Amino acid sequence: MNEKNKPILEVKGLKTHFTTKRGVSKAVDGIDFTLHKGETLGIVGESGCGKSMTSLSILRLIPSPPGKIAGGSVLFKGKDLVTMPEGEMREIRGNEISMIFQEPMTSLNPVIPVGEQIAEAIRLHQKLGKKAAWEKSVEMLRLVGIPSPEKRAKQEPFQLSGGMRQRVMIAMALACTPEVLIADEPTTALDVTIQSQILELIKDLQTKIGMGVIMITHDLGVVAETCDKVAVMYAGNIVEYASTEQIFANPKHPYTQGLLDSLPKINEDVDELKTIEGSIPSPYNMPSGCRFASRCPYKEEMCTSHKPELIEQNDGVKVRCWKYTDEWTGTIKKEEVV
């Protein structure tokens, strides 16, 4: 990909916190990544690790209250989206940065024909007449591979299948040729056969428009198929950040290793898949040390008392684990780490 290009989206130290009666939940707790033109970045992690909140934070769609972007910046072509006035932010949403949601069944307004919904998305950002917008919306439906788009455009969401609705969502998101597309688990709710069609479609349109894609998923298969780079998230942090090849060939973080281990292998016959013991720590009560420590097979004393940083290794892989630091001896004293 175009590594030399200037990044279009830079997320730096982004923090999103939710203040509730139980305390402060640090759903996203200081994450950094960059996205270049034409590149696909995968964000993977289990449910509740902050993937979706990251994407909503980028577009400033966090339900507030209780949510709040507590720190960091999101630079889109050099402009900080976090501090941008709401009016300017609306100009960016759907126009320059678009989003596809996880649940195609509920992401369309049930009482408005789909063609009209796409036309509305177009008219939010382009000065087009009703008729021109409608024609473009039919054109978009054709582009995303919906047969007889003129008829389908007049139908309401309940008359379309899940896969078709997701195509409609993609048509809406891409109607204004955005530069960044955030796809939040775009295939999770779909059949396997439809999944690959949708991924194919996103890829296809990506090369045509040249947009950057952030693919949020918990499905490592999707990552392998679509992504150039991968950020593995755990409990609000990025624990490993590397190219897709590196992640699959040589996972460094114990969590990434665990994730890959839990996948069924095509050449092995097993009755029970491997799991990672334990569960994600409560976001209200994060451990002070490494957040994965309680589930980590390599855990040492220092892991539970001190939080590791995301450190770049010689091969360019960034990993948040004491194992890959000079301090790692297995039994290091506290003073030496601080």
Next chain:
Amino acid sequence: MSVEVKTEQPTVITQSISNPKESKLKDFLSILMINKAAMVGGIIILFYIFIALFAPLLAPYSPYDIHLENKLMPPSADHWLGTDDKGRDILSRILYGSRLSMGVGFAAVLFGAFFGIIFGLVAGYYGKWVDSIIMRMMDIMLAFPGILLALAIIAALGPSLINVTIAVGAFSVPLFARIVRGSTLEVKRLEYIDAIRSLGANDLTIIFKHIFPNILSPIIVQGTLRLATAILSAAGLSFLGLGAQPPSPEWGTMLSIGRDFLFSAPYVALFPGLAISILVLGFNIFGDGLRDAFDPRMKK
């Protein structure tokens, strides 16, 4: 977009392509048809609307013409429902009166719904202190018995049918506001609201184009049921002399006149009373039927 893309045909297209509006309406009507009571209610309402529209053609006499020589005549071939104390034909007055009662009912409900919907949408959508202020205001209004509130408003504005409309409408406002707020809270959490926001829509578009159409069913049900109450309250206020003034053929006013002849000529009060009861009954059972028809659990 200028890019050309091959259109791959998705594998399954089993749904028939039909006019969506038509089939939805058909579904809705078929559910309504199953509910016999709602049907009866609907027919009653249609009947009254028909009467109100064609009163001048249907009425055998003028509702205002006084014929003192014919006063307090019992029902007969000439005067099917008899005559009142000034010899006016009661049937004609009831027919014309339907225009006033229905008119006041609809106007009051529209008035109440209009403000109630706006308050409810704003409170539900923005939440926080906006919600607190609006809904506490509504709570204060709800704390008064409706008819007392109406009396107070009329005392301030003076007795007239228009003021009755305003008064009855005003005490419908909090009821609509509550229902609309509740539904708004529910709908605004749905994913398609996030989706449209992610496309750059502003609050006004989201509220009126995307939330409002999705909360119409409870509003319609509430509106129908409120119509019954509004008609009854308006008639009640007129009965007390606070609304329509004689010689207006308003049913409540007619009832009030008939009160003086309850024993000598009961038909003077009986028929306007029946007219009110049947219409209110019609709206009530129709409203209940609508509620069932809109209930998703009733659908197969």
